[in-house]
Amino acid sequence: MVFRSHLRELRERFREQKSVHEIIRNIASKNGLDPLSHEFALYLDDNDELKHLREEFSFPKVSECVPKDVVPIISEEEAVYLSGNSLGLLPKRTRKLINEELDVWATSAVAAHFNHKFGRNWANIEDQVISKLTGIVGAKPIEIAVMNTLTSNIHLLLASFYTPTQSRFKILIEENSFPSDRYALESQIKFHGYLLEAALIEIKPRPGDITPEIEDVLSVIEKEGDSIALVFMEAVNYHTGQLFDIPKITKAAQKKGCIVVWNLAHAIGNVELKLHDWNVDLAVWCSYKYLNSGPGGIAGIFVHEKHAFEFDRPRFAGWWGHNRETRFLMNKSFQPIPGAKGFQVSNPSALDMVALYGSLEVFSQTNMSDLRHKSYLLTGYLEFLLDENLHGIGYRIITPRNPHEHGAQLSIMFDELKAEEIINALLIRGIICDERKQTVLRVAPAPLYNRFSDVYKFVNALKAVLLEK
């Protein structure tokens, strides 16, 4: 029996508590295929309901990615791109949208703020982007603003929501947080006159482990929660790929009276999010990873509706956060827009906005549930092939094995080799992934554009590289 749809198969089997590895073996055996064969990878590609979305993207060429002095003979082929967790690919429609904006700028100039020939008036261009983000983060339009960049948004939100008192002044983070988050939070603590030793609490993994246990996060919250002002965590850790249980941690921290902030840099467009229903206080994200908005693309924030009218909070204001009806009357007194948009400071770059919009139009052709289910299978297939092909070669996957505790990314650590050497050897074979902290290879098949055969090629190339060493 041929299964046209892995997604349906996967949903049914997940309901029966089957592991992704079992599901993969099951699909292969039902179709008389060897699960380790190239033929099986092609079968999965062929039956991928979302395969058409790949056509929306431009893929880098191996010849453009490998420095000429490293390898003299370089293929003109498309690279196998597994770095969507770092920088997503260019959606083809983005080029058209940007060209349209340049055209409007050339022909309408300032008039396009209120009369844009493609219907994207610059004065409120963010609305169209927000309407496409609501389903991706699980939020109402009032809860989202598209603005600035990630780290600057952390500072802007903390200016309002980190208001330490003598008894509640601590910030809880994961020890292995992305450095920019740490720098931002530490500088906020110092700005308010507290000592880091007293005010920064770090969640650490247990001795010998690389990722912390959720029970340990909850127990620190339970123990220290009364003095914690802010719990700030990456929903998916950049290094290990660990996905945290957002609703559970949020609930536990709020029970103790803490404000909870989630950094969605590696989660948005990758895993399903229901920020409103989970009662998350605040979230921040960048959009250049799984959201494919381009290098340094415009970021976003989520402020739960319950905080929408808290105008008494301190705020670093700017005219784009001011009441839209009267913004251009140039009044002296600031009247914040209720909700997330009240935290906007400056008028946004229309070019950045449409760059993000182009990708969101691709997302609109599917939904996060289908993408996530493809991702369970695609990343599960990666894990399966690694386990089957590379055992005994001195590597380990440091990402939690439970598919509900990671997104697209798996992080692989090697016993002896430097990740950088492997990256370069893979690059020569036309495969792009990245490394962090010199020891970890990060591999992220993005369900929007990666194929099962990409994963197959990667694992076989990695095996060849490791056997050569």
Ligand SMILES: Cc1ncc(COP(=O)(O)O)c(C=O)c1O
């Ligand atoms: C988890 C996390 N936090 C913060 C940042 C910094 O982002 P930005 O340079 O857009 O402020 C990144 C960038 O990759 C990130 O992954």
